Amino acid sequence: GPKVLQIPSHQIIDMGQMVTLNCDPVSNHLYFYWYKQILGQQMEFLVNFYNGKVMEKSKLFKDQFSVERPDGSYFTLKIQPTALEDSAVYFCASEGDAEQFFGPGTRLTVL
């Protein structure tokens, strides 16, 4: 199926620092999502993004989180500042025509 890439695959960061997770979505897709999965647990929706705007966000999408896709480049999730509870795997998803395709995830560890 269509490939969604995520960079980096792993990130270790000290609490309080900023982190940016990068997603390279499918080229002709227009809808983008971030999900969070804590180890061994359910996948949970964070935010979706269309036409340069946040369309919907969950309670997990704290004020410290932001998303953007400047000039059609990477779709990014920025966390500033990070907290211990932000440790998780973050998945980006890309949607063109209803079906969502997921990247391999970025494992974020906040120390």
Next chain:
Amino acid sequence: GDQVEQSPSALSLHEGTGSALRCNFTTTMRAVQWFQQNSRGSLINLFYLASGTKENGRLKSTFNSKESYSTLHIRDAQLEDSGTYFCAAEGANTGKLTFGHGTILRVHP
């Protein structure tokens, strides 16, 4: 409570046998996707259904929006089918996917 209730939470199958996973929805959903999460954590798309039944090899999935459930049938299970299977449903007025808690499938010789 959870909008997506997935069962069973764990399943053990002998090679060559089969079984079914089920997701019940507590609200109206307009589509469902099924994924396999492999040992590396990657989500593999298995099915997308807005209604009806689809089949792909040894897998078959059904989505009944009126009765609010979806099933994934696996037949002739192989060792490489082991992993965690998730259903995820799209609500009527949202693009977000709400995931089930997953089914850990282990296929053994």
